[in-house]
Amino acid sequence: MNDSRKKKLLTPELVGAAxxxxLIKLNPVAMMKNPVMFVVEIGTVLVLLMVLFPAAFDAPGSRGFNAAVFFILLFTVLFANFAEALAEGRGKAQADTLKRTKTEMKANKVTETGIKTVLSTELRKGDLIVVEQGEMIPGDGEVVEGVASVDESAITGESAPVMKEAGGDFSSVTGGTRVVSDRIKVRITADPGESFIDRMISLVEGAKRQKTPNEIALNTLLTSLTLIFLIVVVTLGPIAGYLDIDLEIPVLISLLVCLIPTTIGGLLSAIGIAGMDRVTRFNVLAMSGKAVEAAGDINTMILDKTGTITFGNRMASDFIPVGSCSRELLPVWAAIGSVKDDTPEGRSVLDYMKKHGISYDAAIAEGGEFIPFQAETRMSGIDLTDGRKVRKGAVDAVRQWVQAQGGDVPEGLDANASAIAAEGGTPLAVAVDKKIYGLIYLKDTVKPGMKERFDQLRRMGIRTIMCTGDNPLTAATIAREAGVDDYIAESKPEDKIAVIRREQAAGKLVAMTGDGTNDAPALAQADVGLAMNSGTAAAKEAANMIDLDSDPSKIIEVVAIGKQLLMTRGALTTFSIANDVAKYFAIIPAMFMAAIPQMDTLNVMKLGSPLSAVLSALVFNAIIIPLLIPLAMKGVAYKPMSGNKLLSRNLLIYGLGGLAAPFIGIKLIDLVVHVWI
Incomplete structure (x- = not known):
């Protein structure tokens, strides 16, 4: 697991900076971006002026009360700013670390006169560098010479080093990773400002991001509620005067602050920033907060079969004997022919033997001459020291090899080979000298746990569609084993775009994973496009998220994080509005029951006095924000369930909780405040 995910939510350094x-965020220009808290700040300033210049406001006898109101309002604003600063601070700390890494790295640049040591910031696209064992790779690039084991834990969090080699699918290297063995030559593929580290710095500093559409809509709602309560409170002044109730301006300001949605207003920005931070700590590079939020609203998920649902390698899944060969003998000779075979197919034979507890004598192959696979022969094998020859490979190639030595083709060979091919598998024949023993059934195996993952998505209300170039029979088999809802066989790049557009036309949001250039159009079309870090530049440019671990199935976790972001925002909004309702019934009856005795029926809290009721509600309003900061930062615990169940759960926990908390909290605070007043 990534160490960054284990970091404490709060550290002394982080709290100090926040x-x-x-205090810096008290700047009115910054506060105007949050209308709810800006109204609170204006009220704070007005009350401060009344404390400093009471005569100017004709309030000479209420200086102590006004001072108490001022400090409570000030702490309310500061706590809201603290929540946002804390969320931003986690990203800034990570950005500072990345910046130090970037500026301190050195590079061994290949020049016409030899190797020259330069700063990593001096490298340009196309430069050649040499990286030795123990050295950091100074920039993003492609391995052009050599093979090395690279520790990518600083980027991906995975402790096991990965092999990087020239000309293969794993030739891409990332700046900030370390070579732990051997030596490689790398061609830089990104100019300064365009590397992975630069993108990471940009992302984690992206706390000052544009608001997402849902966030804008919620902000508009909160602003509207603030204006409504502002009108209500302003009209209370004349009403109180008519009833001969003395409501001073600080009391009205306090009432306004208690009634407007300050709780969610103070935490809204922090929730969004923390959501992006959680995605980053899960090793996903999100290009915008909108992408993270969209992931939470996904209805349909498009997944490639190869590498996402399946391992992408043909692996031994069964042994089928033919002729007179026994089922026990065939695996033994298949294993002997694979002992020195380093291909994925060869290794999968030995893995199958180990997994199923089938024993064989590997010593038989010792000293034998390995015959590697060649395109011309389409076979591999081993010539044993006792003169016997073992071959495995394409059925027709092995048949011809056996017949050339005077052997016969056993009954059932072609029929079984055809049956394997019809199911989308690949048959490999195994022969020893003049006799064909049987077939190895190779197939692209579904990754463990995928069926459970798709069941989880189904409980979320998300439909899964598998895209594959396989024939319909093979596609149906894999789809059934994996548990996807639908599949598209023999799909081409345009088919993926077509299905995405079809789903979007039906009003659904679509997510897709991909890593190839042919996936780029579909990644761009999807609402959430997750590209693999090991994929092509075209795929990464088209997507709005990049998975640093190159695990295509991580889209499932990304969706969960997006849903957690939306749940957290919804839960705290529900809690905040329920708070406001409770505070309304707590304050208004206490303030007016002297003039309107009938309102004593609504005074269920039996608060000490109108002033103690106002101060108690104001204190509760201030302390509830810091108490909810950990929840805003960590997010509400997410469990896969339908939208209706989710809504019911939030209303039950945060709705009823939001109603009950003020009644309990304000009453307890009033017991203390009433004595003080």
Missing amino acids: LKDS
């Missing part, structure tokens, strides 16, 4: 930023 406290400093909380």
Whole structure:
């Protein structure tokens, strides 16, 4: 697991920096971006003026009360700023670390006169560098010479090093990773400012991001509620005067602050920033907050079969004897022919033997001459020291090899080979000298746990569609084993775009994973496009998320994080509005029951006095924000369930909780405040 995911939510350094930023954010220009808290700040300033210049406001006898209101309002604003600063601070700390890494790295640049040591910031696209064992790779690039084991834990969090080699699918290297063995020559593929580290710095500093559409809509709602309560509170002044109730401006400001949605207003920005931070700590590079939020609203998920649902390698899944050969003998000779075979197929034979507890004498192959696979022969094998020859490979190639030595083709060979091919598998024949023993059934195996993952998505209300170039029979088999809802066989790049557009036309949001250039159009079309870090540049440019671990199935976790972001925002909004309802019934009856005795029926809290009711509600309003900061940062615990169940759960926990908390909290605070007043 990535160490960054284990970091504590709060550290002394992080809290200290957030406290400093909380004061800086008091700048009215910055506060105007949050209308709810801007209204609170204006109220704070007005009350401060009344404390400093009471005569100017004709309030000479209420200086102590006004001072108490001022400090409570000030802490309310500071706590809201602290929540946002804390969320931003986690990203800034990570950005500072990345910046130090970038500026301190050196590079061994290949020049016409030899090797020259330069700073990594001096490298340009196309430059050649040499990286030795123990050295950091100074920039993104492609391996052009050599093979090396690279530790990518600083980027992906995975502790096991990965092999990087020239000319293969794993030739791409990332700046900031370390070579742990051997030596490689790398061609830089990104100019300064365009590397992975630069993108990471940009992302984690992206706390000052544009608001997402849902966030804008919620912000508009909160602003509207603030205006409504502002009108209500302003009209209370004349009403109170008519009833001969003395409601001073600080009391009305306090009432306004208690009634407007300050809780969610103070935490809204922090929730969004923390959501992006959780995605980053899960090793996914999100290009915008909108992409993270969209992931939470996904209805349909398009997945490639190869490498996503299946391993992408043909692996031994069964042995089928032919002729007079026994089922026990065939695997033994298949294993002996694979002992020195380093191809994925050869290794899968030995893995199958180990997994199923089938024993064989590997010593038989010792000293034998390995015959590697060649395109011309389409076979591999081994010539044993006792003169016997073992071959495995394409059925027709092995048949011809056996017949050339005077052997016969056993009954059932072609029929079984055809049956394997019809199911989308690949048959490999195994022969020893003049006799064909049987067939190895190779197939692209579904990854463990995929069926459970798709069941989880189904509980989320997400439909899964598998795209594959396989024939319909093979596609149906894999789809059934994996448990996807639908599949597209013999699919081409345009087919993926077509299905995405069809789903979007039906009003659905679509997610897709991919890593190839042919996936780029579909990744761009999808609402959430997750490209693999090991994929092509075209795929990464088209997507709005990049998975640093290159695990295509991680789209499932990304969706869960997106849903957690939306759940957290919804839960705290529900809690905040329920709070406001409870505070309304707590304050208004206490303030007016002296003039309107009938309102005593609504005074269920039996608060000490109108002033203690206002101060108690104001104190509760201030302390509830810091109490909810950990929840805003960590997010509401997410469990896969339908939208209706999710809504019912939120209303039950955060709706009823939001109603009950103020009644309990304000009453307890009033017991103390009433004595003080």
